[in-house]
Amino acid sequence: MIVTERLILKPYSDNDQKRMIELLTNKEIKKTFIIPDFDTQENAVKMFFKMKDYSLSDEHYERGIYYNNNLIGWINDVDSKDDMIELGYVIDPEYSGRGFATEALQAAIKDLFKNGYNEVIAGAFASNKGSFKVMEKCGMKRINKEEEFVYQGELQHCIYYSIRKYK
Secondary structure, three states, rough: OOOOOOOEEEEHHHHHHHHHHHHOOOOOHHHHOOOOOOHHHHHHHHHHHHHHHOOOOOOOEEEEEEOOOEEEEEEEEEEEEEEEEEEEEEEEEHHHHOOOHHHHHHHHHHHHHHHOOOEEEEEEEOOOOHHHHHHOOOOEEEEEEEEEEEEEEEEEEEEEEEEEEEO
């Protein structure tokens, strides 16, 4: 568990299922974070339990972001190799603009550096200017990595940022 000034980053519990499914199916979140469309409630529940299992695993970096004991988002690994990890993060749009994403990402970076990673990477769609500001506030710098892919029927351009641990 990671405690910041206003947030707690921790594994999910079964009590988070309903709230997580609300976040996973939030249309605003799905505009900026790649989440599959769930054709049944059962598939959404399966995704929650997969995320919960990852949050309890040493093999993945998956944490719920809690404000006043309410799940308002998550931060998780997208990829990792050796001493590098790529993260994705989400804050419920109702809580955006209050610095929660910055606070959570800063705490995760510090935790990952403490636990042996030397580089943290994150990316965002080119249209997600707010996420670029979050990464920059966390000391991340734009790197020479960009990707294009189709998501929800639209071509998306993804731009990446990185921060390295000073040795």
